[in-house]
Amino acid sequence: MEYKNMEIWFITGAQLLYGGDAVVAVEAHSQAMVEGLNQSGKLPLKLVYKGTVNSSSEVEAAFKEAGNAKLCAGIITWMHTFSPAKMWIKGLQSYHKPLLHLHTQFNREIPWEAIDMDFMNLNQSAHGDREFGHILSRMHKNRKVVVGHWTEANVQERIAVWMRVCAAWADAREMTLVRFGDNMNQVAVTDGDRLEAELRLGYHVDYYGIGDLAEVKDSVTEDEVNTLLDEYQALYTFAGNCRKGTGNYEQIRHAARLEIALGRFLKEKDAKAFTTNFNALHGLNQLPGLACQRLMAEGYGFGAEGDWKTAALMRTMWVMAKGLPGGTSFLEDYTYHFNGEKSAVLQAHMLEVSPEITAQKPRLEVHPLGIGGKADPARLVFTAHPGSGWAATIVDMGNRFRMIANKVEVIEPEAALPKLPVASALWIPQPDLETGAAAWILAGGTHHTSFSYALTREFLEDYADVAGIELLLIDEETTIAGFKSEMKLNEVYYLLNK
Ligand code: MN
Secondary structure (H helix, E strand, O other), X not given: XXXXXXXXXXXXXXXXXXXXXXXXXXXXXXXXXXXXXXXXOOOOOEEEEEEEEOOHHHHHHHHHHHHHOOOEEEEEEEEOOOOOHHHHHHHHHOXXXXXXXXXXXXXXXXXXXXXXXXXXXXXXXXXXXXXXXXHHHHOOOOOEEEEOOOOOHHHHHHHHHHHHHHHHHHHHOOOEEEEXXXXXXXXXXXXXXXXXXXXXXXXXXXXXXXXXXXXXXXXXXXXXXXHHHHHHHHHOEEOHHHOOOOOOHHHHHHHHHHHXXXXXXXXXXOOOEEEOOOOOOOOOOOOOOHXXXXXXXXXXXXXXXXXXXXXXXXXXXXXHHOOOOOOEXXXXXXXXXXXXXXXXXXXXXXXXXXXXXXXXXXXXXXXOOOOOOOOOOEEEEOEOOOEEEXXXXXXXXXXXXXXXXXXXXXXXXXXOOOOOOOOEEEEEEOOOHHHHHHHHHHOOOOOEEEEEOOOOHHHHHHHHHHHOOEEEEXXXXXXXXXXXXXXXXXXXXXXXXX
């Protein structure tokens, strides 16, 4: 649903200095290049050639059209010949969507025997793209620069990453986030400036009382519940005390009713993400756990305890990852396993972890929950599969949003966890637990994260560039000394650049 109705527009830069033959050649090369890129099978969004621009008024018209077109999620530019960059100023001033500067060239190699001045004048991206890059830098325009021949897989893959980020960015700018209740009382890191988030990150946060959901729940029919129960039967292994005719079966039915109600409520509000709070459950039988797990797997962003920033980020990362192998989930740092080189941290939550991140058939179980004061909630229990991924968060530093992202290696637990009644993932933050956790804590990162197996650091870098927010990456290369100086430099940068 997010990718179908989006396009990326391709605009070639040139000038009329080189005569009519050059104009014809530039047009033909651009068309062949766009066609080739579309046929590579690597690009998640359709690339549409919108013509060659040769003057300031043509540039401005092209960028304004792209800005107004709902289906245009971003622009790729390429200078075939030299394109004096003052003519790009007005267009760029009017343009606020993502921009990728493809630094390539139509021909792959120099034709040693045939090359003459006409060939050089026509094929001078090495020259023209530098002029274009200058005006973008001078105007402080964030953009991605991809260098290489357009037929190379690596070039196409880097464009594909950026396209996915464009799709997620467009999605975020049309995102309503439903927040049931407020933040968990006194909690600092999950709170922040919702108005600034809408200005900067695009999404809108609305508040609802949990009673609004309770009302919808009461309208759910027994037939609807039965149908959903059939789906649970097909997908999950029911714990012995949860099967039909046993004591907890009624709690599973309550959970199914809640899932239907929550899904209906989010659809009615046209929402893409939501938060719950265990302190605000009036009119509900149990904390919605199973519902949150299953809705996450459908692509809804989720944050517990009112954590709207993580909910929105999870939705954004889910959209970026759509169709790629791996899964995306809300998670929380819970308990450490100090074990020397393999020291790890167990990720879980009270209930809410997406089944997208497991290869197991989840077990449907009901257990008491110590907090919230409600009946025993249903939940899916499983262990996340091994593999590497990225855990990310966005925190509000007062004068800016800071994204912190840590590469993590999910590992198999040393033994089964028969008494743990929730889904979990065991991972080693890179470069190791001691450095990864120290850097995360120094940066002021949350205990909640949005995690994805499908994404690489390039996705997060592209996202932070598009959003214009601070990014602190923690991976194999991170040292605490380097990380501290990066944070100090950023502090100065963001004081000077409001
Ligand atoms: Mn939590």
